[in-house]
Amino acid sequence: MKKNILFIAMILMVNFAWAQDDLLDMLKAENTVSSPVLATFKGTRIITGQSNENIAKKHLNFLILHRFGELKDDATYYSFLGIDAATVRLALDYGITDKLMVGVGRSSVAKIYDFSVKYKLFQQTSGGNKNFPIAVSYYGNMGVNTTTFADPTRDNYFTSRLNFCNQLIISKKVTPGISLQITPTFVHRNLVAKTSDPNDIIALGLGGSFKITRSTRFNIEYYPRLTGRDELIPNTKNNFEDYLAVGVDIETGGHVFQLMFSNSTYMYEQGFVAQTTGKWSDFGIRLGFNLSRTFSFDNEPKK
């Protein structure tokens, strides 16, 4: 009998609880729609390489990137930690739609103009019953080297100035504090300096972003080359290195500052994948920073 009373009491309690929260529970049960995962990375680049993030529709992003001289060349602080040897890339990225972004940039290194496009193929989603687990984007860019030709008396072609990069960007925000990315990268250069230099290089970009506070993150980025390494090409000694960088993001509302150490002076893919020369092991690393500011041109009348 005691058991039965307990049973009845339980049923009554359950009923009581339902009557209390029924409205809220009914609504909560309906609000299980998948929504896009936001802010996998703070900016459109993890450090120098692209992240899966795009600029929103009708928003313009202005980027100033700097890389300084190698620290190993400056044991006496004569060039102030390499800062005297600054290289710069200025860039504008614009969101045509929320999925499609186009960009243009100009680097002081090799006087390169670059034109890029990034498209979100799949968006990671959460919160629903059927979520998509990863985000996938395509990124492509074309660089135009505008330095004067070394030998103007030769037959020089405009196409020799061009180089290309194609990337598939696969990323996942694993937890609110940890985002990871794999970036298969194919770089093609129409003209290379030496016959032993490969025109095509395949690299597997790896990146990670780790939240420190709400406004700061620690980032790491590594682009090991799968082809085109010295040891894979007979009788060659180009001494190119795999690109590796570590940095922090500091976000201040409208601006994102990215401070980093990297072993490349290049600020676009064809450069840092194929022509990185610094060795981390002997301080061939450079201080650098990216500064980005986003402007909204979304002037739809406020309701």
Add this chain to the structure above:
Amino acid sequence: MKITNQVIGMKLIITIATIALFSIANSSAQTLYKASNASVSFFSKTPIEDIDGKSETATTLINLETKDIAFVIQNISFIFPNKLMQEHFNEKYMESEKYPMSSFRGNVQENIDLKVAGVYQVTVKGKLTIHGIIQERTITGTITVKEGSILLESNFIVKNSDHKIEIPSLVATKIADELDVKVKATLIPKK
């Protein structure tokens, strides 16, 4: 003797369970009105920057019998003219991955019959949950009861500090602590 006791017990359980089930079914029939396109907007005003977000997909329910009202809103459904603000709203302030929904559940305090058409100024007492923090609130508003539809309207203030939404000092001049919240919903009988 033992067996009869158990049988009586079982019968009692069934009876009570039936009553309980009926009482649930009864309470949700005809007297429930619902909207899934309620509009909720908020406005932060400082001398430096105005910030406004708006959602048109808040869900709400009212029970005319018990005069209970519930609101549930997906934080990620707030739209901002500046998408960077939208991202920061979700990522830094609301922490929408941790706390995906904001909700309110309250009860109309006035001794009125909401099944009779009319315009009622009401005081709703209940719990407001934002950013995982529950606040006891008394919110005033208007309920307009018409044939086949009910209009809910309310303006109230939400303080970031009440819900442990910390504003970094770097942007404290741009984000007000007190947000003006406007709610408007047209509810129709729930099918």
